[in-house]
Structures are given as C-alpha cells and as structure tokens.
Amino acid sequence: MAGALLGPVWRSLPRRVLAAAAGLGLLSAGSLRLLSGAGEGPAEGTAVLRLVALVGGLGLAFLLDDPARDTTSAVPVRRPVRTGLRLALVAPLAALWWGAALLLVPDPARPPAGALTLEAAAVAAAALALAALSVRWCAEPGPGAATALTLLVLAVAALLAPHRWSLLPDPADPNWAVAHRWWAGVLGAAAATWAACQPEPLGRRRRRRDRTGPPARDARHGALRSPSGT
Numbered sequence: 001m002a003g004a005l006l007g008p009v010w011r012s013l014p015r016r017v018l019a020a021a022a023g024l025g026l027l028s029a030g031s032l033r034l035l036s037g038a039g040e041g042p043a044e045g046t047a048v049l050r051l052v053a054l055v056g057g058l059g060l061a062f063l064l065d066d067p068a069r070d071t072t073s074a075v076p077v078r079r080p081v082r083t084g085l086r087l088a089l090v091a092p093l094a095a096l097w098w099g100a101a102l103l104l105v106p107d108p109a110r111p112p113a114g115a116l117t118l119e120a121a122a123v124a125a126a127a128l129a130l131a132a133l134s135v136r137w138c139a140e141p142g143p144g145a146a147t148a149l150t151l152l153v154l155a156v157a158a159l160l161a162p163h164r165w166s167l168l169p170d171p172a173d174p175n176w177a178v179a180h181r182w183w184a185g186v187l188g189a190a191a192a193t194w195a196a197c198q199p200e201p202l203g204r205r206r207r208r209r210d211r212t213g214p215p216a217r218d219a220r221h222g223a224l225r226s227p228s229g230t
Helices: 002-012 015-034 042-060 079-104 113-138 144-160 176-196 202-212
Strands: none
Touching: 002 079, 015 042, 015 079, 042 079, 042 113, 042 144, 079 113, 113 144, 113 176
C-alpha cells in the first residue's frame, strides 16, 4: 500500500516552493564566492549558512500542505504513513542540498560543519513540528504560510535575544558549545512533537461517527437499521 502511494504523494508535494527555497539557499551559500574575500572568516560563513538553514526551514514549512486533506483522511492508509512518505521523499534531497551549501562556502569562511548541520537540522525539525501541530489541532489543509510566519518570528526572537542566552554565537564565542547543547534540545523537542502529532485525533473520528448517528432499532422486528432507513 505504501509503495503504491509513492507516486501520488510525490505529485502532491509542494515542489515549486521546495525548489524555490532550495535555489535561494544555494544562491545565498555561494554569495561569499562573489565577494572580494577580504575580511571573510568563519563568522561570515556562519551567518550565511544560518540564513541558508532558515530558507530551507521556510520551504519545509509547506511540506504538509495538502488541499485534499479532507478526503485523504478517510483512506485506509494512516496519517503516519502518508506524512512519513512525504518526509522520506524529501529528506535525502534536503541532505544533499545542505551538503552542497556547505561546499559552496569558501574554505576560509567555512565554520565547523557539524555544529551548523545541527542548527540546520533543528530549524528543519522545528518547521515540520509547527506544521504538524497545525494539522493535528486545526485540521488545516495548508499550514505552510502560518508555519513559515511563525518560524520567521522565532528567528527574529533568536536574533534579539540577549547575548548570554543567544542561540546564534560566533564560532570564537565562549558560548558556542553551550548554544549547541540548546540546539540539540530544540532538535529533540521538535522531533518528539512531530512524532506526537502523527496519529489521527480521536475526537475527529468520534465526530465523524456522531454525524452518521448510531444505528436505529426497528420497533416491530427488533432489527438494527441505519439512520437512512436501510
């Protein structure tokens, strides 16, 4: 069943949004190569790669957009399978995209790859978790726009945070290691939120049953019949 869904799921992905985010991210990563090179260092490379990670997160915010969600919720394949297929199709491409972004940054400006990859993974997971929350609690068929806006607000809040609590220190900053422990916590919390939001809400199933109503009992024959009389 999951294999049969690969084609329809691929066609339903927001490929234009994802492609636009990927292209903009790669252009941003390669922008340092167009500069003179004077004064470039890990701090500049870190800033550029953080921008790339944010652009990627904004693209992933639209991953769960599905205008047909009201109809696909009734199919026999459960939501974790459907959303898992979306993620499985995009995750390898996202990993290749991030690797290309790292390589586009010149060597003198390239920060520690592992630390920036952790940040990018946390941003991506946060975007997916916010979209999953919207789908879980609001049944929103297109949570991408609201999710992207929320992610932008969180990014601005991180920029404005006091230095000692900042998640965005430079590689030479003494808070670099502490900040990335917090990034690991963000990644874990976002992954847990994504997993918790995958099952279909029980209340929604109950409401569907209530709309159909319980089977009525025929007073003469004691037989059960549906509300439509059949």
